[in-house]
Amino acid sequence: MEIGSRLSELRKKHGYTQKQLADALNLSQQIVSNIERNTTAADVDFLHGAADLYKISLDELIGRKMLITEESSYEQQILNVVETMDDTKKELSLRLLNEVAQQRGDKDGE
Incomplete structure (x- = not known):
């Protein structure tokens, strides 16, 4: 582009x-x-x-993407998706991520 x-x-x-x-x-x-x-x-x-x-x-x-290393691949992919979202979608995504993290934490503690 x-x-x-x-x-x-x-x-x-x-x-x-x-x-x-x-x-x-x-x-x-x-x-x-x-x-x-x-x-x-x-x-x-x-x-x-x-x-x-x-x-x-x-x-x-300017649309510059950072080089994705194996270690940062998931984080960078998430950031790349978030960059394209409006504020409403970002807020919804944050709530979903927090819920997933909380549920994952509950399962890890069992």
């Missing part, structure tokens, strides 16, 4: 219009549009500002 598509996807996921994002980053809507269409390269200030606004890391912003 090209960076512009990724930035557009994240903007929409977080409920911003191009104009709202531009205003938040002190840019013109045209610059945001050009970045999302990959006709203008996003500079470091834009990337940093967008990451801060969305409360995500720069790695997440």
Whole structure:
């Protein structure tokens, strides 16, 4: 996925219009549009500002995935799935994980 598509996807996921994002980053809507269409390269200030606004890391912003080692495979797979969820799904998933962990703990103690 090209960076512009990724930035557009994240903007929409977080409920911003191009104009709202531009205003938040002190840019013109045209610059945001050009970045999302990959006709203008996003500079470091834009990337940093967008990451801060969305409360995500720069790695997440650009869609960079960490190398998965055998030891971290399950954890990374879970993180990769969670990255795509909205807040409601994240909350539900957290409750389910807590319940599974609690039930597993009950069985381990028997």
